[in-house]
Amino acid sequence: MKDFFLRKGVKLSVKTYGVTALSFMALGLFSSLIIGLIMRTLGEQLGNYPIGPFFEDMGTLAMGLMGPAIGAAVAYGLNAPRLVLFAAIVSGAAGAELGGPAGAFIAALLSTEIGKLVSKETRVDIIVTPFVTILTGFTVANWLGPVINSGLVQFGQLIMWATEQQPFVMGILVASLMGLALTAPISSAAIAIMLELEGLAAGAATVGCAAQMVGFAVSSYRENGMSGLAALGIGTSMLQAPNALKNPLILIPPTVAGAVLAPLSTMVFFMENNAAGAGMGTSGLVGQIMTFSVMGFSGDVLLAVLLLHVAGPAVICFLVSEWMRKKNWIKLGDMKIEQG
Structure with missing residues (x-):
């Protein structure tokens, strides 16, 4: 057999x-x-x-x-x-x-x-x-389809309910787990859509995913240059998956960035999104487009997107990764990606 x-x-x-x-x-x-x-x-x-x-x-x-x-x-x-x-x-x-x-x-x-x-x-x-x-x-x-879909939807609703009840803790958990799923060789987009995430939970997931992409793009700039900045920043942080297997410590800076920014997303800016954008981060700017689609395009929303999806992850991840480089926990070449 x-x-x-x-x-x-x-x-x-x-x-x-x-x-x-x-x-x-x-x-x-x-x-x-x-x-x-x-x-x-x-x-x-x-x-x-x-x-x-x-x-x-x-x-x-x-x-x-x-x-x-x-x-x-x-x-x-x-x-x-x-x-x-x-x-x-x-x-x-x-x-x-x-x-x-x-x-x-x-x-x-x-x-x-x-x-x-x-x-x-x-x-x-x-x-x-x-x-x-x-x-x-x-x-x-x-x-099987209706049963599985119903179970996943109910689980997604539980996550959204928990995020509304405990926006600080659940925001951090959702952002961290969805961000790691984006970088791992699985699909955070598929997970978000199957769970039908929306609202604050989807907003936190977007922050976590954006932190992985923008964070890796900035912290690995010396190894990958402008082409890597684009490939990771608006492509996918999954390109770092092979490097993460070699040195899992490289996952710490972007995950920390997502965890730090998630409470700001759920408790200060009240960022929301839909299932289609929740697991995309900055890939093709889908996460940002869907954020504007849900929350409307305004100066306040634009400022929040720039802070939580771009500037915040870039600064936090850069500072943490540089500190880790000084500790020799991350070495030159640890985040070098294959670009074809």
Whole structure:
């Protein structure tokens, strides 16, 4: 059985499903729901111009195709054969309709792995493989999708409630954990959307994620230069994941920055966000765009965003990392990233 699974490319491991598949799910989310939300928001802001409704319609369409995008992304990430990949689009659509983003992910994941097992095992592969893949995806969507999605949503609501009751402690916890998830080879964006984070909790998560990206960009400038500043600051701090495995101490400065700024976010500026922006940090400036979408664009909000998402993380992370360099806990080259 083990040899059969190996031959079919089915790897039963936490890394495969909790890291690889989840990371590709995030790409599917970004290519549909998140970019669609940005387009729709742009259209709403341009509502007085003829191009406004065009962008609104385009964004709404992209958001509506979240399920198929997740299905294709997960199947692609798991190296599915062509027929499995195409059929997984249907599985993702079914999962999204019946269980939201979590349902789409689970339906796509299981149907892809089952589809890979039957792929090219019969003479009528063109019928059997997509049939089994879609059957599995739709069944999973019906039975597991709603249950899993409901559980995740309730957990997300618990986090938001706890953040409102204990904004100091919970703000720090949410910011720190979501920030670390962003840098780790998993998807903070997928987590935030599956939990449907919003309000103060989403605002704290955005601060924590921004602290990782901006913090690493600034503290590693001497190693990575301007290209690294851009890659980490508006790309992803996940580029530092291999370095964090070699020296976990490099995670301390950006995590401290997020923890220090989180209470300001939840108790002073009352920063809010939605699920689409909560786990993005400054990646593509999605976290900031979604903050303005939720809170409105004003001088006060702009000042808070600049302080909590950019200037604050940059200054705090730089000071902490420099102190750690003097202690020789972080050495030159510890934060050097591969840039292609």
